[in-house]
Amino acid sequence: MLPNVSLFGKNDLLYLDEIGQMQLLSNGFKKLVLKYLDAPNTCLATISSIFEDDFTRLVKGRDDVILVTISEEDRAEKQSFVTQLIRKIEKARKYVSEPDRFIQNGDDIELHSEHNVRRLRLEKNGWSCNCDFFMKYRICSHTIATEETRRSFQAAYDAEFS
Ligand SMILES: [Zn+2]
Numbered sequence: 001m002l003p004n005v006s007l008f009g010k011n012d013l014l015y016l017d018e019i020g021q022m023q024l025l026s027n028g029f030k031k032l033v034l035k036y037l038d039a040p041n042t043c044l045a046t047i048s049s050i051f052e053d054d055f056t057r058l059v060k061g062r063d064d065v066i067l068v069t070i071s072e073e074d075r076a077e078k079q080s081f082v083t084q085l086i087r088k089i090e091k092a093r094k095y096v097s098e099p100d101r102f103i104q105n106g107d108d109i110e111l112h113s114e115h116n117v118r119r120l121r122l123e124k125n126g127w128s129c130n131c132d133f134f135m136k137y138r139i140c141s142h143t144i145a146t147e148e149t150r151r152s153f154q155a156a157y158d159a160e161f162s
Pocket residue numbers: 118129130131132133134140141142143
């Protein structure tokens with residue numbers, strides 16, 4: 001039995017628990033997972049780190065999925081990080097909807113955030129940023145927004161020139 005998910009609002013945070021347990025046997029559950037992940041909403045999901053199959057690999061490998069590994073020892077710290085990360089994602093979505101905030105400057109991107117100009121640079125492992133949150137966690141609203149904005153530019157470019 002699956003809940004009716006057609007009724008969620010556009011600002012609702014979607015939540016999925018324990019992808020990769022018994023539910024995986026059900027195609028209905030897989031469809032629900034993809035529906036949540038494809039929705040424009042922010043979706044928080046937990047996924048087993050032990051059980052793995054094609055479906056869980058697909059979920060974990062998506063461009064729009066940020067994977068946070070939580071262990072027994074760092075559970076409290078990571079939960080607080082995830083709570084902050086959800087707020088950063090909401091912020092990032094706002095930036096993405098306001099492309100005038102992004103200015104290319106040589107190899108760097110300047111992101112004009114609410115109170116500051118953030119400098120972003122593409123490194124081997126993805127974008128880096130000069131804000132404090134990035135220094136601590138290696139991810140921030142600015143890197144999420146820049147990655148997402150670049151991806152949509154790239155998709156538009158590919159569509160036009162392929
Ligand atoms: Zn930043």
